[in-house]
Amino acid sequence: SQKIEQNSEALNIQEGKTATLTCNYTNYSPAYLQWYRQDPGRGPVFLLLIRENEKEKRKERLKVTFDTTLKQSLFHITASQPADSATYLCAPENNDMRFGAGTRLTVKP
Amino acid sequence: DAGITQSPRHKVTETGTPVTLRCHQTENHRYMYWYRQDPGHGLRLIHYSYGVKDTDKGEVSDGYSVSRSKTEDFLLTLESATSSQTSVYFCAISESVGLETQYFGPGTRLLVL
Numbered sequence: 001s002q003k004i005e006q007n008s009e010a011l012n013i014q015e016g017k018t019a020t021l022t023c024n025y026t027n028y029s030p031a032y033l034q035w036y037r038q039d040p041g042r043g044p045v046f047l048l049l050i051r052e053n054e055k056e057k058r059k060e061r062l063k064v065t066f067d068t069t070l071k072q073s074l075f076h077i078t079a080s081q082p083a084d085s086a087t088y089l090c091a092p093e094n095n096d097m098r099f100g101a102g103t104r105l106t107v108k109p
Numbered sequence: 110d111a112g113i114t115q116s117p118r119h120k121v122t123e124t125g126t127p128v129t130l131r132c133h134q135t136e137n138h139r140y141m142y143w144y145r146q147d148p149g150h151g152l153r154l155i156h157y158s159y160g161v162k163d164t165d166k167g168e169v170s171d172g173y174s175v176s177r178s179k180t181e182d183f184l185l186t187l188e189s190a191t192s193s194q195t196s197v198y199f200c201a202i203s204e205s206v207g208l209e210t211q212y213f214g215p216g217t218r219l220l221v222l
Contacts, residue, residue, distance in 0.1 A: 034208065040163065041216070042216070043213030046211065049209065089151065096153070097157070097208050099144075101148075102151065
């Protein structure tokens with residue numbers, strides 16, 4: 001079956017550092033992969049989509065990579081700020097339209 | 110939240126009672142979805158709709174039914190609520206079918222006692 005794993009439940013980093021979140025998928029090859037942000041008590045918000053023929057995509061301080069050989073996406077936030085604290089969900093295309101369980105990022109001042 | 114509202118936002122109910130959650134959109138998107146979110150499981154699809162009166166089951170559809178009589182409204186009904194249906198429920202919309210660029214509502218927190 002298609003599996004999606006976000007390896008870390010929680011990640012704590014210092015303000016100004018780069019946060020790196022990981023999303024792995026197994027048993028299939030998605031045509032695209034997305035990252036969403038979710039704040040407590042709110043619905044997820046779409047951030048970025050990267051397609052299988054794209055290696056890297058950037059949006060302001062965000063960068064996403066998509067390694068179809070490793071079956072992995074990395075999500076980077078550079079120059080992190082306390083306002084970046086949230087849960088980040090990955091969503092590789094899949095038959096069940098399932099999202100990953102998320103990684104809770106805390107950026108400390 | 111991209112013109113999507115959910116009601117109620119919070120509900121406490123008893124086991125065995127029926128519950129209906131409502132999702133309303135002002136974006137005129139064709140596709141609407143109901144998800145549940147539980148710790149450790151991520152978002153899982155319950156049902157989705159690809160047009161008025163057109164719906165299909167998702168991964169965790171048992172115990173749930175849906176209806177869509179107008180483009181803007183998508184209802185989720187728990188026919189006889191159970192404690193395992195305690196969860197946070199999210200409605201989402203999209204212009205094309207599938208995961209690509211979905212917009213989510215604020216969620217409904219449901220507690221079944």
